[in-house]
Amino acid sequence: MENKEQEIIRKLQSPQTMRQAFSEVVALYSEKLYWQIRKMVISHDDSNDVLQNTFIKAWNNIEYFRGDAKLSTWLFRIAINESITFLNKQNQHATVPIDDEDAYLINKLESDTWFDGDELQLKLQKAILRLPEKQRIVFNMRYFDELKYEEISEILGTSVGALKASYHHAAKKIVDFLSIED
């Protein structure tokens, strides 16, 4: 994977091979990025839009990618920023004022035709959606993707200590919420 990424980065730096290399980037990372985005914006259609915006932004700024960070880290960072921007825009443009983001996302979750979980999983997702945005991102990355704190730290630009605290708080809230629901 590392070698593959190095090879792609090398090809991205040449105008002749840039487009071909970028199609390899899309093929390689679209699924991982999609699931990261989906866990944040919930609906499939919105996730598709955000994923496309992520790659368009990456394509438009590919000259500025110097290879200081890993390509995957850079893409994850763009995807998370795009997801947050998307959610903020949704809140601003909602016809009915949205008092809290979690209620809006829970509504999306319940009406999404591409939700594929049972009652238990719906309950867990509802609990996750009640978390503050940053805690939700950290919790999803640890719980579902099982990323190391160091990897999350690189993507989010937050210290490992702060991430551990964030995950601990999030996990406690999830446990409390699910205990009450039971």
Place this chain on the structure above:
Amino acid sequence: MQELDEIKKIYGNKPPFKVPDNYFEQFTQNMMSQLPDKEARPEKVATLWMRMRPLIYLAAMFAIALFSVNWLTREHREGSSAKANITLTERDQDVQSASLAMTVDEYALCEYLSE
């Protein structure tokens, strides 16, 4: 977090979402068809001015340095000659006073004081 491990066992950690059939297979092609072409950046042609610019800047710096040194030393030279003139004039006045004093005798001095 023992309780969270319990939750993981009960609820699992697979995201409960699905995607349309062949979504990822088709995504790359769809995505690439949407990306705009990169504008070919014109290669920079080095003009005569661009090539000569460092030399011209260097020459300008030397000229400024030379002018500054020349101006400062000239001022110093002029300052020294003016000081020398002042000293000479003072000395001339002293000589004149001394020679005048030598020509005045005691009688003339008494006469001058009695007037």
